[in-house]
Amino acid sequence: MIGLLIVSHSARLAEGVQEFVGQISGGQVPIVAAGGVDDGALGTSVERILNGLEQLRSVDGILALVDLGSAVLSVETALEQFTGPPVQISNAPLVEGAYLAAVEATNVGATLELVAAAALQARELIKVYE
Numbered sequence: 001m002i003g004l005l006i007v008s009h010s011a012r013l014a015e016g017v018q019e020f021v022g023q024i025s026g027g028q029v030p031i032v033a034a035g036g037v038d039d040g041a042l043g044t045s046v047e048r049i050l051n052g053l054e055q056l057r058s059v060d061g062i063l064a065l066v067d068l069g070s071a072v073l074s075v076e077t078a079l080e081q082f083t084g085p086p087v088q089i090s091n092a093p094l095v096e097g098a099y100l101a102a103v104e105a106t107n108v109g110a111t112l113e114l115v116a117a118a119a120l121q122a123r124e125l126i127k128v129y130e
Contacts, residue, residue, distance in 0.1 A: 003030035003056035008067040011036030025102040044074035061112030062087045096122035
């Protein structure tokens with residue numbers, strides 16, 4: 001089973017994506033929101049990300065979906081301290097990528113590579129609507 005880590009500068013955005021994608025996947029996919037910082041301001045917290053990774057420790061792989069470039073740095077820093085299942089950082093659009101990743105992750109035998117590839121397909125979907 002593949003888990004999703006939603007990393008956003010906004011705690012509310014991360015929680016909203018978690019809720020939306022959780023409903024889409026029927027609760028079949030472990031999804032953890034790791035957004036914002038402790039004082040409620042916008043930003044990313046390595047501690048929150050590391051906590052999210054730990055919550056997903058029992059899965060076979062974790063796809064981290066991020067909202068902005070600096071979130072990648074925070075995830076990379078957290079990964080220096082994490083010794084769990086493999087983690088891949090996706091540069092897919094956050095909401096659309098999380099949606100497609102969750103749909104793929106519900107398939108029996110879905111691998112981290114397949115879930116990550118599904119998330120990236122969101123870029124092509126967005127181009128259709130431009």
